[in-house]
Amino acid sequence: MNKLIALFFVIMFLIGTDTFIISPLIPTLQHLFHIQTEYAGWMVGAYALGYAVFALIAGPLSDGWDRKKVMLFGMACFSVSTILCGFAFSFWSMFLFRVMAGFGAAFTTPQVWASIPTLFPAQKIPKVLGIVMAGLASAQAFGMPIGGLLAATHWSYSFYTIGAFSLLTTVAIIFTMPAMKPNQEQKTTMPIFKRYVMLLNNRMARRSFLAHLLFQCGFMAAFAFIGKWMTDRFELSVDHVGFVMFFLGLGNMVGSIGGAHLIKLLGRFTTLVIGFVVSIICFLILPHLSSVSTFEGVYFFVFANMGISFPLIMGLLTSLNPTIRGTITSLANSAMYAATTLGSWIAGLLYATFNGFTAVGIFAALCITGSLIAFFSSGILPARENTKKELVGS
DSSP states (O other): HHHHHHEEEHHHHHHHHHTTTTGGGGGHHHHHTEEEEEHTTHOOOHHHHHHHHHHHHHHHHHHTSSSHHHHHHHHHHHHHHHHOOOOOOOOHHHHHHHHHHHHHHHHHOOOOOOHHHHHHHGGGHHHHHHHHHHHHHHHHIIIIIHHHHHHHOOTTHHHHHHHHHHHHHHHHHHSSOOOOOOOTOOOOOSOOHHHHHHHTHHHHHHHHHHHHHHHHHHHHHHHHHHHHHHHHHOOOOOHHHHHHHHHHHHHHHHHHHHHHHHHHHHHHHHHHHHHHHHHHHHHHHGOOOOOOOHHHHHHHHHHHHHHHHHHHHHHHHHOOOOGGHHHHHHHHHHHHHHHHHHHHHHHHHHHHHTTHHHHHHHHHHHHHHHHHHHHHHHHTTTOOOHHHHHTOOO
């Protein structure tokens, strides 16, 4: 059991690290590939685009297959594609390899979340989920700084390293993961996209997912260009940016670990509102900070809020309809990566048009504001039992 937990932790750590590995490399790759700033964000968004498109299919589709085989296929594709990123010779080759990596991750991640309730006893599931979620948080704290340090020698080293460890993890799946063939009695004959239609026909679900999309779009837009802004504003080197990312990742870990206690103390409604308001204020003042240390302090709160808010939002979404949680998780992940694609693209346009991070910060603040309004109007925050029962029975 401990081997399985370690395997799932490492998988999420590697996929989480790969998600934003390009963020601190944007200035270097922009110069190397002769890319204009308004298009540079697509090197971040390409991975997210591949994930967003294929996650909608991969999650529900894999319910009818052996999850071990699906995980092997996804992890192998992810590993090879990430290594190929190190051989990229142009913007479009990097774009293609990043889309392929996102494709592999889209088939791998749902298998992790779906396997846990099957492989572990009920009393251990919350603990295992927490450990695996920590893999994503630790990716921001340790993965990107390590990638930045490797890239300080040569930009391709970070891709080679992540890809090599991913290949080793693929081999570990063969010897650690048991076969998980679908239970014929539990298989659903409902078409894949009909499940999404059924879910989104409900007003609460539509507005809740819109709120999730806006929250992720604002956060990811600002996050995609942190590395470039610190390089332009403070003239930091790639490895220095990596150390800053380490500190910010710690904020995410603090939020992930302490979030449950804060929610228990304040309640879901108050915790989410306070966190969103703090983030809005932080995004508005970030572009005007005059020192790296002040920037780190303010953005620490933003990342801590992300660590608290993301599990909270996912919990709200999965409570919409317990009978199709796999579909909800796939849609939520797809929306998150679609927001990453959209946010990084818009951030690139804003950064280039207005020559700096101010417009990006305003855009992020507006997205978070819109997300809070959407959550209010959806009715999911009060979590009325009668409303939820109507949705479950829809």
